[in-house]
Amino acid sequence: MEYIYYVLISLGVSLIVSSVLILVFLGNRKKRKELKKEISIEDIKTYEDLLFQMNRIHKSTQENERRIRYLNGHCDKLDEATASSLKNIGLVRYKYSDDAGGNLSFSLALMDDKQNGIVFTNISLIDSNSLYVRRITNGVSDVLLMEEEKEAIKKANEIYTK
Numbered sequence: 001m002e003y004i005y006y007v008l009i010s011l012g013v014s015l016i017v018s019s020v021l022i023l024v025f026l027g028n029r030k031k032r033k034e035l036k037k038e039i040s041i042e043d044i045k046t047y048e049d050l051l052f053q054m055n056r057i058h059k060s061t062q063e064n065e066r067r068i069r070y071l072n073g074h075c076d077k078l079d080e081a082t083a084s085s086l087k088n089i090g091l092v093r094y095k096y097s098d099d100a101g102g103n104l105s106f107s108l109a110l111m112d113d114k115q116n117g118i119v120f121t122n123i124s125l126i127d128s129n130s131l132y133v134r135r136i137t138n139g140v141s142d143v144l145l146m147e148e149e150k151e152a153i154k155k156a157n158e159i160y161t162k
Contacts, residue, residue, distance in 0.1 A: 086117050087113075106148075107148040107152040108152060109149070109153045111136065117136050118135055
C-alpha cells in the first residue's frame with residue numbers, strides 16, 4: 001500500500017515537469033518564429049508595415065550596440081589585467097663550463113609588457129647545481145647580468161614585439 005503513494009507522487013511530479021517543459025518549448029518556438037521572420041520588400045505593403053520593420057531594425061541595432069559596449073568593457077578590463085602578467089618568455093640553454101656534463105644550465109626570463117619581470121638562472125656543474133633569481137624593472141636589473149641572462153630577456157621582449 002505504501003508503494004502506491006510513491007507511485008502516485010512520482011506520476012504527479014512527472015506530470016508537472018512535463019507540463020513545464022512543454023510550456024517552455026512552446027514559448028521558445030513562438031519567439032523563434034518571431035525572430036526568424038526575415039525582412040523583405042514583399043512584406044512591406046503599407047506604411048504601418050514599413051514602420052513595423054523599421055522599429056524591428058532599430059530594436060535589434062540597439063541590442064547589438066548594447067552587446068558591443070558590454071564586450072568592449074570586458075576587453076578593456078582584460079587588457080588592464082594582462083598588462084602586468086608575466087606572459088613574455090625567453091629561454092637560453094648553455095654549457096656553463098667544461099666541468100658541466102652538457103647544456104644543462106639555463107636562463108629563463110619571464111617578462112610583462114612593460115619589461116618588468118624575473119630571470120631564473122640555473123647553473124649546473126657535475127657536482128653542484130645553483131639557482132639564481134634576478135628582478136628586472138623596466139628592462140634593467142639591480143645586479144650585473146650574465147650574457148645568457150641578457151639574451152633571455154632579449155628573446156622574451158622579441159616575442160612580444162612580433
